[in-house]
Amino acid sequence: MFFSIIIPLYNRPQEIDELLETLTQQTYMQFEVLVIEDGSVNDAADIVASYTDRLDIKYFVKPNAGQGFARNFGFERAKGDYFIIFDSDCLIPEDYLEIVSANLFEHQLDAYGGPDAAHTTFTPVQKAISYAMTSPFTTGGIRGNKKHIGQFHPRSFNMGVSREVYEKVGGFILTRLGEDIEYSIRIHENGFKIGLIPAAKVYHKRRTSFAQFYKQLHFFGRARINIYKHFPSELKLVHFFPAAFTVGLGVMLLLNVFYPPLAYICNFLFLLFFLLIFFHAWQVNKSIKIAFLSVVASFIQLFAYGLGFIQDFFKRIIFKQS
Template sequence: MFFSIIIPLYNRPDEINELLHTLTLQAYRNFEVLIIEDGSVRDAKEIVESYRDRLNVRYYFKPNEGQGFSRNYGFARAKGDYFIVFDSDCLIPPGYLQNVYSFLTSSYVDAFGGPDGAHASFTPVQKAISYSMTSPFTTGGIRGNKKHLGPYHPRSFNMGLSRQVWEKTGGFILTRLGEDIELSIRIQSLGFKTALIPGALVYHKRRTSFLQFYKQIHFFGRARINIYRFFPSQLKPVHAFPAAFTLFLFVTIVANIFGSFMGILGDAVLVLFILLIFFHSWMVNKSAKVAFLSIFAAFIQLVAYGLGFIQDFVKRVIFKHA
């Protein structure tokens, strides 16, 4: 099986250098790499070219269109039987492709996704963010959990699809705002089979500061409503949990200001939530510092997603604005 690895890139030369280095260490060697530079000001051409003696790699520069259409650009030029998409801020363990190959040859699926985790080299903030995005006490636990609710929707930071899927779907019809979930739903609607491959784990850096994390997750909350425009039935109660948490937090703060009993009750719930996050993160990360930072990461994730969800729900669903 020949894999085509497609990586859209925008102003992140340092990240692609680290990612390409991890690809040189893959145990399974039958693959090519396509770097799609999406109109970057800080391009990575020289860095990519420096890997030509170690990887079967091709570099393309195109006008800026966003990650979804940049992946399509790569699909159209790929030679593989199976396409794999990574975000540029991922590090790929040496056994990744071997694990994918073994899974597909024993239990073939038309498209797959894999989980993400924190690498030992990540900063405490990055580890806290990674914990929040994968914790059972936040919405992140559904992203790479074998016991996810409903059909599994591969996410584009770590996603694979067959050439047949690409030819049938035409790839991404959105370039941002939930483009990967839209494609995953469309793949399933056409009768293709999807699955989570637990061994297809990547180390996902995500963002290096809480402010960047807030902006990214706020965007995710808006994206969920954008998906609702195409597939209303795919908006589930679980997707509204961050919005409900955000409203609960607001009501608790107001109740405390006015000395209401609801404030005391809300405080008790929040303290319990904080303790759960702290001790679970400490157990997972073996670090009290990361556990402490995980509290902030969890609140930022839930509030940012909740506010983005509420913002576009009011705008697009209630007031019907495009």
């Protein structure tokens, strides 16, 4: 099987350098790489050129249109039997393609997704963010877990589709705001088999600061409403949890000001929740510092996602604004 690895890129030359370096170390080398520079000001032309003697790599420059349409640009020019999508802030383990190839042949998957994890070289903040996005105590626990709620929807930081899927379903029709979930739903609706490959993990840097993480998760909350506008049945009870957390936090603060006796119950529940996160993160990362930062990251994840969700829920569903 020949793979086409498609990487949209926007003003992140250092990230693509690290990603391409990991691709040179793959134990399975039947692949090409297509880097799509999506209207960047700070481009990676020189960096990509430095890999032409080590990778079958092609570099394209196009006007900015967002990551979904940049991937479509790559799909149209790919030669592979299977298209693999990575975000530019990922590092790929050396046996990734070998694992994927074996699983595709064994399980005959038309599309797949894989989980993400924190690399040992990540900063404590990056490790905490990774924990928040994969923890069973946050909504991140449904992303790439063996046990997931409802249909499995691959995420575009680590996702693959066969050429047959692309030829029948087409590419992305959204460029952002939940474009990967929308694409997965259409693949399901066309009768293709999608599966999780648990061992096909990538090391996903995500954001390097809590401020960037907040902005990203607020965007994710809004994206869930965008998916609902296309597929109403895909809005599940679990998707309301961050919004409930955000509302509960507001109620707790009001009770502490206006009715302290009742506030004790809310305070205890929030404290218990964050203690569970702290001790679980400590067990996972073997670091008190990362455990503390994981509490902060989990708070940001739930609050930012919940706020974005509530914002667009009222704007687009209640008040029906476009």
